[in-house]
Each structure stands twice: as structure tokens, then as C-alpha cells.
Amino acid sequence: FSDTESALSEAIASNGMMTLGDINQAGALSATGLELDGAHSYFVGNPSAGKTFFEATPAIGSVIPVQMHVWADTDGAVYVSYFDPAPRFAAVDPTLAEGGQMMATAASMIAAMATGNADATTATITGADQVSDWIVVDSPMGFDDTLAGLREMVADNGMMVLGELDEAGAMKATGLELEGSYSLFVGNPSAGKLFFEQTPAIGAVIPIRVQVWADDDGTYVGYFDPAPLFTAVDPTLAEGGQTMAEALTMMMSALG
Numbered sequence: 001f002s003d004t005e006s007a008l009s010e011a012i013a014s015n016g017m018m019t020l021g022d023i024n025q026a027g028a029l030s031a032t033g034l035e036l037d038g039a040h041s042y043f044v045g046n047p048s049a050g051k052t053f054f055e056a057t058p059a060i061g062s063v064i065p066v067q068m069h070v071w072a073d074t075d076g077a078v079y080v081s082y083f084d085p086a087p088r089f090a091a092v093d094p095t096l097a098e099g100g101q102m103m104a105t106a107a108s109m110i111a112a113m114a115t116g117n118a119d120a121t122t123a124t125i126t127g128a129d130q131v132s133d134w135i136v137v138d139s140p141m142g143f144d145d146t147l148a149g150l151r152e153m154v155a156d157n158g159m160m161v162l163g164e165l166d167e168a169g170a171m172k173a174t175g176l177e178l179e180g181s182y183s184l185f186v187g188n189p190s191a192g193k194l195f196f197e198q199t200p201a202i203g204a205v206i207p208i209r210v211q212v213w214a215d216d217d218g219t220y221v222g223y224f225d226p227a228p229l230f231t232a233v234d235p236t237l238a239e240g241g242q243t244m245a246e247a248l249t250m251m252m253s254a255l256g
Contacts, residue, residue, distance in 0.1 A: 063088040073199070089103065134223075160188060161185065182211070
């Protein structure tokens with residue numbers, strides 16, 4: 001597992017990208033008594049290249065940087081997994097479809113270099129364009145208040161923020177000033193323990209990414225429906241994915 005993590009870091013750098021954040025799910029779950037051989041997500045991108053996408057729409061922060069998940073199963077086999085960013089780019093903005101394909105190619109190359117295996121196993125996700133529904137909620141508040149309100153809703157629903165990405169901050173270093181783009185990774189280690197006991201591959205989905213962004217027209221909250229993503233990772237987790245989807249819907253209703 002550690003060797004694969006190191007190889008992934010080298011592959012990311014070799015492809016002109018960088019790690020812009022990470023979430024150590026195995027570390028978080030150790031507090032619940034669950035000891036995994038490994039489950040760690042890395043968020044991969046390049047702010048200079050990503051600037052073009054954020055100039056088109058800050059909503060692309062729901063997709064980039066791209067999450068690449070490293071995990072080990074009980075037999076000691078180690079994997080790198082991720083959801084194809086191409087259909088996600090197109091779901092956020094059809095004009096970014098070509099850029100999404102470029103990111104998909106880069107992610108494939110990185111995974112192949114990190115694992116020494118160019119063959120990928122693909123789990124098909126049901127839904128339009130093979131991507132789970134991208135859900136967007138208009139906020140009646142400004143960016144800062146929406147982000148603060150989302151944090152409150154997370155806590156009120158028995159969850160917590162297990163990771164954060166300040167996409168607007170990363171873009172500022174490129175000279176691009178956004179009104180706001182920030183992602184929270186939402187979950188509950190005690191509840192998530194059940195999913196990770198089934199398969200540590202679920203770390204490609206949880207904690208769930210929820211993005212807040214602002215443009216000239218207003219402030220929004222967006223996320224990809226976790227239900228089909230759970231099913232894509234492991235069909236036996238379909239019910240858990242639906243439960244997570246319902247929890248997010250409740251939070252969004254309260255936020256609005």
C-alpha cells in the first residue's frame with residue numbers, strides 16, 4: 001500500500017500535476033476501531049491548467065481536482081480507483097467536454113504508472129451520460145453565509161466535515177479571482193464504518209463532496225447523487241447509498 005501511494009505521487013508529478021489535498025479515510029476510521037490495510041484519497045490537478053475550466057464556470061469545482069483513491073483489500077491486493085471525470089465535466093458544462101476527456105486521459109495514465117497496470121476495470125454508473133445526477137441547489141444567501149449554513153446543516157444531521165478544498169484559493173495563485181468555490185467532504189465515521197467494512201473501495205465516494213460556489217447570478221450548492229455511485233462500487237451498498245442521498249436532500253431543504 002505505501003509503495004503504491006509513493007508511486008502515485010511520482011506519477012502525479014511526472015504528468016505535470018500535483019496533489020492539492022487528501023483524505024486519509026483509514027486514519028479517520030481507526031478512531032471507530034476499524035483497522036484497514038489502507039484507504040486514502042488524493043485530489044489531483046494543476047491550478048494553471050484548471051484556470052481555464054474555472055473561468056468557464058466555478059461549478060467545475062464539483063469535479064476538479066480529481067479524486068484518486070488508493071485502497072487495499074483483505075487479501076493484500078492494492079488498487080487505485082476513480083470516477084471518470086469526462087462525463088462529470090459534461091454534466092457541469094457541456095462546453096467543457098473536451099477538457100474532461102483530457103483529464104480522463106491524464107487520470108488513466110497516472111493510475112497506470114502508479115500500479116504498473118494499464119488495464120482498468122470499469123463499473124458502469126446508471127444515469128444520463130453514464131454519470132450520477134449532478135444536483136444543484138440555489139441558495140438564498142451569499143457565499144460566506146451559505147458555506148457557514150452548510151456547516152451547520154452537516155452538524156445538525158449528525159455528520160461532520162472530514163476534509164475541505166478551497167478551490168478559489170488555489171485559483172487565486174494563478175491570478176484568477178473567483179467570488180467563491182469551496183468543497184466540504186461530508187460524512188460520519190461511525191456510520192461509514194459499515195460501508196468500509198464491506199469494501200474500502202467506497203472511499204472513492206465517501207466522505208461525499210459538496211461544493212459551494214458563487215458567480216454573478218448567485219450562490220449555489222452542488223454535488224453528485226451518491227446513490228448510483230455506491231451501487232457502482234458495490235451493488236450490495238445500494239441501500240446505504242440511498243440513505244446518504246436522502247440525508248443530503250434533507251440538508252439542502254433546510255439550507256434553502
